[in-house]
Amino acid sequence: MKTFLVTGAAQGIGNAIARGLAEPGDRAILNDLQPSAALSQLAEQLCARGVDVVLALGDVADPATAEAAFAGLERLDVLVNNAGILDESPITEMSLAQWDRIIQVHLYGAFHFCKAAAALMKRQGSGAIVNIASDLGQLGCANLCHYSAAKGGIIALTKSLARELAPFGVRVNGVAPGGALTPMVERLGEDYIREEAARYPLQRLGTAQEIAAAVVFLASSQASFMTGQILGVNGGGVMNG
Template sequence: MRMAERRVIVTGGASGIGEATVRDLVIQGARVIIADLDDERGPGLAEELGEQVTYQRTDVADEDSVTALFDAAEATLGGVDGLFNNAGIGHIGPSAQHPLTDWQRVIDINLTGAFLVAKHAIARMEAAEGGAIVNCASILGNFGQSQTAAYSAAKGGVVNLTRTLALEYARKGIRVNTVSPGYIITPLLDALDQETKDYLAGLHAMGRMGQPEEVARAVTFLLSDEASFITGSQLLVDGGFTAGKS
């Protein structure tokens, strides 16, 4: 088991890519805290998976809530070795009509939230002299796509935040990497109609969208010691989307 006895926080762990990663980490022996706002799916998943998993209601955009998360991790797990910084929301619409409140919420959760959780994780990992963080960006952190101004700006920020944190803490034994999924079949895509989904699926070289489990396995790898010389990198899990046009 690649993650035996590791203590891992998964933000946004109640659904989609986060849920699949929680399940994969548990199979690999980790103890996991689901940090999410979903008070139905989060506790339900923790109960289903048994004593290796607990749920802590967390808003990643609220520093008091993030502090409480790490206090809970200390109390229930005795510390944190790994973090999957995955919580995120989407927003689609023309930039000129983008309400500031919507822009702010996307930035608060997808970028500032990632920073806040990483900040508190690193403080604990520094004291423990090691750890691993995986930040969830997106293919949209690497190129633009119309109608996704806040989301793409936030995800581009996550890619470069990762590099900066990796440089800052590499010599303290803390690895920081990005996983950037292509389009993955999760509730995040519920806002899209079938025609748009079919179009987007066809943009992947493999001609399909990904499954959350296909991202989860990459995250577990990056969190594990198998990735011991990997930091500051971005692993694209995108079915060839960003490889180019064929």
């Protein structure tokens, strides 16, 4: 039995991660910005599988959300920082508010939850943190400089925390997905999806379940000798020599 926390759990990748991690007897702490039918359905289905579900609603960019999620928590085995938003704009037209919001949700959000988890996991002498980055944090992307910068920051945060927390038995890894068919991407339309799929050697986008499988692996004992690693679930879009 384990206790795990997933941010941005209502839909898409976060939803698939929560389902993939959950086993009977577990305690699942599910964060999302606000109540939704998708989050309620996820909670009901996990409860039916014998999982104790706790909802931790709130904006991950606000440190109070992490503080509330960890209040009274005596143990946490797995943290997955998944919450994210997408906003496209050329830098010449990008407002400071647009830049700030992307950085705050992705990078500050991961920071707030990693900070709280690190304190708890150091005391218990174990734990696994998995941060969701992106292939764009490695490659960059026109009109998404704020998103790419945030995801690149998450990669650096992951590697730095892995070094800092390893002496305490805490592993920190990341998953850098390529394009995936999630509700956030589907809203961009069929033309975008077709063009995006053509960028990858496998000529398709990934699924939330394929990305979740990498997260579940990194959180498991099967990855017990892995820390500071960024797994690229990206259809071959990033190939390191």
